[in-house]
Amino acid sequence: MPQITPPDPTLQGLQARLLDFHHALRDAGVGVAISDGMDAMRATTHIDLLDREVFREALAATLTSAPSHRVAFDTLFDIYFPRTHALPGEEEAPAGTPGAPDGPPLEPMAFLSDLIAQLMEGDDAALRRMAQEAVGQFGRVENADGSNSYFAYRVYRHFNLRGLLRRLLQEAGIEDQDDLVSRLAADEFEARLRRFREEIDAEIRRRQVESRGAEAIARRAVRPLPEDVDFFSITADEQAHMRRAVRPLARKLATRLAVKRKRARDGTFDIRRTLRRSLGTGGVPIDPAFKSRKIHRPELILICDVSGSVAAFAKFTLMFTHALQGQFSKVRSFAFIDTVDEVTHLFEDGDFGRGMARMTDEADLVWLDGHSDYGHAFEVFAQRYATAVTARSTVLVLGDARNNYRAANVWALKEIATKAKRTFWLNPEPALQWDSGDSIARDYAAVCDQMVECRNLGQLAEFVEQIA
Amino acid sequence: MFVPADPAPSQRPPVSSDNHSGEFTGLPDTEARLEAVGYLPSTSIATTTYLADRLAKPVLVEGPAGVGKTELAKAVAAAKNARLVRLQCYEGLDEAKALYEWNYSKQLLRIQAAQGSDRVWEQTHEDIFSREFLLTRPLLEAISVDTPTVLLIDEIDKVDFEFEALLLEILSDFQVTIPELGTVAAVHQPYVVLTSNSTRELSEALKRRCLFLHIDYPEVEREKAIVMAKVPEVPEALADQLVRVVRSLRNLELKKSPSISESLDWARTLMALGYDSLNSEVAISTLNVVLKYQADLDKAIKHLDVPPDPSLN
Numbered sequence: 024m025p026q027i028t029p030p031d032p033t034l035q036g037l038q039a040r041l042l043d044f045h046h047a048l049r050d051a052g053v054g055v056a057i058s059d060g061m062d063a064m065r066a067t068t069h070i071d072l073l074d075r076e077v078f079r080e081a082l083a084a085t086l087t088s089a090p091s092h093r094v095a096f097d098t099l100f101d102i103y104f105p106r107t108h109a110l111p112g113e114e115e116a117p118a119g120t121p122g123a124p125d126g127p128p129l130e131p132m133a134f135l136s137d138l139i140a141q142l143m144e145g146d147d148a149a150l151r152r153m154a155q156e157a158v159g160q161f162g163r164v165e166n167a168d169g170s171n172s173y174f175a176y177r178v179y180r181h182f183n184l185r186g187l188l189r190r191l192l193q194e195a196g197i198e199d200q201d202d203l204v205s206r207l208a209a210d211e212f213e214a215r216l217r218r219f220r221e222e223i224d225a226e227i228r229r230r231q232v233e234s235r236g237a238e239a240i241a242r243r244a245v246r247p248l249p250e251d252v253d254f255f256s257i258t259a260d261e262q263a264h265m266r267r268a269v270r271p272l273a274r275k276l277a278t279r280l281a282v283k284r285k286r287a288r289d290g291t292f293d294i295r296r297t298l299r300r301s302l303g304t305g306g307v308p309i310d311p312a313f314k315s316r317k318i319h320r321p322e323l324i325l326i327c328d329v330s331g332s333v334a335a336f337a338k339f340t341l342m343f344t345h346a347l348q349g350q351f352s353k354v355r356s357f358a359f360i361d362t363v364d365e366v367t368h369l370f371e372d373g374d375f376g377r378g379m380a381r382m383t384d385e386a387d388l389v390w391l392d393g394h395s396d397y398g399h400a401f402e403v404f405a406q407r408y409a410t411a412v413t414a415r416s417t418v419l420v421l422g423d424a425r426n427n428y429r430a431a432n433v434w435a436l437k438e439i440a441t442k443a444k445r446t447f448w449l450n451p452e453p454a455l456q457w458d459s460g461d462s463i464a465r466d467y468a469a470v471c472d473q474m475v476e477c478r479n480l481g482q483l484a485e486f487v488e489q490i491a
Numbered sequence: 492m493f494v495p496a497d498p499a500p501s502q503r504p505p506v507s508s509d510n511h512s513g514e515f516t517g518l519p520d521t522e523a524r525l526e527a528v529g530y531l532p533s534t535s536i537a538t539t540t541y542l543a544d545r546l547a548k549p550v551l552v553e554g555p556a557g558v559g560k561t562e563l564a565k566a567v568a569a570a571k572n573a574r575l576v577r578l579q580c581y582e583g584l585d586e587a588k589a590l591y592e593w594n595y596s597k598q599l600l601r602i603q604a605a606q607g608s609d610r611v612w613e614q615t616h617e618d619i620f621s622r623e624f625l626l627t628r629p630l631l632e633a634i635s636v637d638t639p640t641v642l643l644i645d646e647i648d649k650v651d652f653e654f655e656a657l658l659l660e661i662l663s664d665f666q667v668t669i670p671e672l673g674t675v676a677a678v679h680q681p682y683v684v685l686t687s688n689s690t691r692e693l694s695e696a697l698k699r700r701c702l703f704l705h706i707d708y709p710e711v712e713r714e715k716a717i718v719m720a721k722v723p724e725v726p727e728a729l730a731d732q733l734v735r736v737v738r739s740l741r742n743l744e745l746k747k748s749p750s751i752s753e754s755l756d757w758a759r760t761l762m763a764l765g766y767d768s769l770n771s772e773v774a775i776s777t778l779n780v781v782l783k784y785q786a787d788l789d790k791a792i793k794h795l796d797v798p799p800d801p802s803l804n
Contacts, residue, residue, distance in 0.1 A: 056699050062546060069545045070518060070538065077518060080538040088698040090553065090689075090705045203771035206795055207732065210739045266744070271690050304596045305603075484692070 037067065043237070044103045045086070051099060051245040053092045059085055075106065091249045091264060098228075098245050102237050105229050134160065135182060142191055142215050150215070154222035157181070162227060170234065173227045184216055191216075250481040254451055255335045265339065268480050270346045276487045277321070277350035322415050323347060324443070325356040326363070326404065328422030329388065330395040336451040336478075340421040341379065343483075345370050355411055358382060359400035362390035365408065395425060397467070398432035405435040412439055418446040420471070424457070424464040431463050437470040446470075449477040449486065513571035513639045515544045521570075530559070530566035531716050539704040540567060549662050549683035551647075551701035556688055557750020558706045564643035564684035571682065573639035578629035580649045586657060590667060591631045594624045620671040630658075634665050634677035641682045647697075648687040655697055662700050708741055709751065717751060722758040732769045733757055736795070737781065743794055745787045753781045771795055 045060045063085040070081050079100055087096050134157070141149045162178040163171050191212045192205075200208070231240050246252070249264045257265065296312035304310075325344050329337040337358075344356045348370060358366045364386040370378035382388075390399060412418065418439060440446040450457065450464060454476045457464035468474035475486050515521040521541040525532045532540065540563070543550040552560045568575035578589055598619040605615045618624075627635065633642035644658070661667060665677035685701060687693060709717065711734055718730045734754060741748045760780045766773050775792050782788045 054695070056695075058699060062548070062702070065546055066542050069542060076534045077538050080535040081542055083535065084539040084542055084550075084702040084704060088551075088695075088703045090707075093705065201770045203736070203769060203774050203795055206739060206771075207735045210735065210742075271692075275691055304599050307599060309595050309599075 037072070038064065040103060041067070041082075044082075044099065047099050047103065047238075047241045048086060048096065050242070051095045052248045052251060053087060053095055055086050075104070078104070091268065095245045095248060099241055101225055101228055102232050102241050102244060105232055106225075131161075131181060138182070138219075139187070139190060139194060142187070142212065142219065143194060145211070145215050147218070150219050151222050154219055155226050158223055158226045158230065162223075171230075172234075173230045175224055175227050178223055178227075184220065188212055188216055250484070251479050253478050254339045255478070257335065257339075262338075265480065266342055266346075269339075269343050269483075272480070272484055272487050273343065273346035273350045276347065276490075321351060321417055321444075322353040322413065323351045323355075324411055324416050324418045325354065326400070326418065326420045326422075327356065327358050328360070328395055328397070328400075329358045329382070330360040330393070332395065332425060333423050333451060336421070336423070338379075340449075341370070341382075343421075345378065355408075357404065357408065358386060358388055359395075359397075359404075360388040360390075360393055361396035361399055362388060363400040363404045363408075364388055394427045395422070396429050397422065397424060397426045397463075398430040398435070401435035401439065402432045405438050409438070409442070412442040414442070414444055416443050418443040420446070420448040420467075421451075421477075422448075423450055423452045423462065424448075424467055425452075425460070425462045428461050431466050433466050433470055436467055440470050440472075445472050445490075447472060447486075447490070448474040449483070450474055451478045452476070453478070513573055515541050515571070517541070524570035525566050528566050528569040529720065530562060530570075531713060531720060532563075533706075533709065533713055536563065536704065536706060539702055543702050544682060546702070547680060549685055549701045550704055551685045551687065551693070551698065552704045552706060553687045553689050554706035555708065555748060555750070557752050558708055559751060560686040560706055561643065561645055563706070564641055564645075564686070567682060567684065568641035568643075571639055571641065573641045573682065574636070575641050575643060576629050576633040576681070577643045577645060580644060580646045580654075582649055582651065584650050584654055586654075587628070589628050589630050589654070590657070591628055591669060592626045593620070594626050598624050622672070625669070625672070630661055631667055631675065633681045633683075634661065634667065635675055637678040639679065639682075641684065644683065644685045646688060647685045648690045648693065652694070655694055659696055659700065662697070708738070708748075711735060711738060714738075714751065714754060718754055718758050721755050722762065724762055725758045726767050729761065729767055729769065730758065733761065736769065736774060740781065740791050740794070743787075743790055745782070745790065746784045747782070747787065749781045756780050 041063060042060070045055045045063075048055050063082055066081045066085050067078070070077050072078055079097075082100065083093070083096055087093060138153050138157070141153050157178050158173055161181045162173040162175065164174060164177065166172055188209075192209060195208050195212075228240065228244060246258075246261075249261055249268065252261055252265075291314050293312045293314045297308050297310070300310050300312055301308040325340075325347070327337060327340045327344065329341070341356075341358075344354070348354045348356070348367075355365065355367045356370065357363050366378075366382050366386050369381045369385065390396070390403075420436075436446075448467060448471045452462065452464070456462065457468075464474060473490075475482070477483050477486055515524065518537060518541050521544075522532060522537045525537065525540070539550055542548075552563060554560055564577075565575060567573075601619050601624070602615060605618075629642070633640050647655070647658075662683060665680050666674055668674045708714070711731075714734045714737070715727075715730050718734060719725060719727065722730075737749050737754050737757070757777065757780045760777055761767075761769070761773070764777070774795060778788060778791055782791055
């Protein structure tokens with residue numbers, strides 16, 4: 024293939040590398056403006072480039088602008104500016120030399136006991152060395168052409184990390200200790216094992232980059248940014264991030280739905296306060312005061328599908344619900360599968376995990392067979408909870424509108440929508456798939472103010488933004 | 492909101508240019524000077540603080556409450572021997588409170604004093620729109636003084652978008668236009684620190700003008716060092732234990748995660764009660780210093796009480 028952009032001959036070494044790095048960041052979705060890139064270049068002239076941590080932080084300060092970008096940034100940084108020598112003073116491992124095995128073969132059991140000893144010690148440098156050895160020893164696959172590939176799962180197959188944690192706890196003999204001491208020891212070992220796992224991942228990436236080049240690896244190594252991750256394919260780490268990110272969105276939604284406080288000047292003239300203010304100006308009423316309008320706190324009613332087909336989304340919606348409860352004066356949440364029940368009180372104590380568990384145990388959500396039945400759920404809602412909806416309430420329905428070919432009962436939703444101030448529907452399915460198969464999204468959308476596709480945090484933020 | 496720490500700027504003696512400007516000369520220098528004023532920076536904090544000085548860009552500091560964002564600005568001011576001007580943001584903050592305002596009462600007095608005398612109106616008009624009748628607010632103050640200044644714009648995420656736009660002009664050009672007076676440009680560009688609890692997304696334009704620093708809860712070692720620096724009478728073993736407990740609590744889903752200042756409070760409490768080591772009984776009986784909600788407290792006690800079950804995902 025012909026090369027379209029010839030490399031700029033004036034750009035060499037660090038500058039060229041930085042530029043590649045910017046492009047990779049941009050490809051990963053981290054918005055890097057041209058001015059950011061220039062700042063990064065300027066920054067490199069002020070720091071000690073041999074200090075990798077300082078270099079990393081300098082680039083992070085200039086190139087990222089949100090904590091959620093940091094994972095992608097760190098991954099790419101390791102790819103574009105890899106650590107070649109593990110640590111000063113440490114022997115450089117002939118890592119990734121094709122064909123050549125890394126040192127003498129290790130006895131797995133001996134390695135394991137060595138690893139446990141190091142994990143007990145908790146020395147970072149030693150852990151890194153162990154990770155490098157482990158990858159070289161257990162993670163390698165020989166390809167047909169004689170080259171090597173390395174895979175993390177092969178390493179983990181040799182030692183089950185959870186089992187390792189249990190053994191560490193046993194070795195430390197913490198059963199006999201005070202509860203607090205054993206809790207701290209367990210936390211500590213968990214942290215060390217995480218560290219070890221990170222080292223293994225980093226080492227594998229390093230070897231991949233060595234054999235195939237940064238560009239090839241960068242494209243695959245970076246997970247989508249947290250705000251772009253599908254609610255359906257979320258990892259445990261991302262879930263934690265999500266929980267943090269959802270909270271400000273909930274707060275924003277609350278302020279968006281509330282009457283804006285700064286419009287207080289719309290109120291009528293306040294003579295008393297104006298006169299008092301005029302004392303400072305010798306009785307001249309130079310700064311008029313206005314009565315502020317009464318702010319009607321919005322009430323929110325959430326109706327969420329929590330059936331199996333949208334389980335991942337349901338988890339998120341409940342997280343969102345949970346966050347919302349702290350922000351509105353009044354939030355009532357209802358969950359349904361094929362019938363509906365109020366779950367507000369289950370999430371009141373602020374413990375999300377326990378709320379989830381209590382919902383499965385206590386709430387009455389299954390009527391017939393546990394397949395989503397929007398029609399029946401709306402019907403029951405309209406009969407039983409109609410009084411909850413007032414002219415001040417905003418109704419938020421969350422679900423995929425896949426009704427398993429049952430009666431839609433659009434009238435029930437319409438009844439709810441007419442009583443409410445506004446009705447929105449967040450649908451986790453791509454809009455293209457609406458109305459395919461058993462989805463009756465458009466039927467319901469017709470009676471809502473708006474139905475929006477909402478399958479990641481970015482889209483949720485967009486929704487919250489535009490309902491101002 | 493804004494406390495003028497000094498008399499009016501015009502009354503200060505001019506600072507000669509060879510007076511050391513307080514600029515950081517290098518990363519080790521930055522670290523040393525921050526430490527000297529009692530702030531123990533991590534690598535990322537020190538690097539960003541130093542670069543902000545070098546690149547003459549504002550720093551946008553984000554992170555959970557109580558990790559030392561505002562402290563950092565104060566420490567930079569102390570380390571650079573500069574004056575700290577603080578603008579506390581809140582919803583509804585406007586130009587008049589942040590930038591400048593005309594001193595109406597003084598203007599009125601001036602007008603009244605002019606009545607009866609044979610001064611022409613034009614003359615009076617000139618007078619009442621001069622610097623004398625201008626009340627400088629933090630932002631104008633920070634750019635109009637000629638001494639090293641650290642401008643702290645605290646909780647920028649609380650202000651409205653309109654105000655953020657106003658800041659853009661000041662942060663990139665360091666100048667303010669006052670219609671009656673003309674443009675006031677900074678003689679001495681202030682070192683600007685903006686803090687945010689990320690309750691809302693800031694505009695791209697603002698972010699682009701700033702270096703970004705995310706301060707998270709410190710690593711165990713650094714927090715231990717902070718505890719020992721601020722509460723020197725705490726024995727190292729106790730500091731180590733309590734910092735680890737606090738870290739363990741931060742992993743829980745709490746309404747209000749314990750911040751550094753709560754670690755310090757706890758250390759002081761334990762010292763006052765005469766404990767020099769922690770066990771679960773002592774921890775549980777004093778946890779109310781660290782956690783501020785009953786629900787959090789219940790959860791924490793359960794967390795510390797239950798023998799750990801390996802949970803690595």
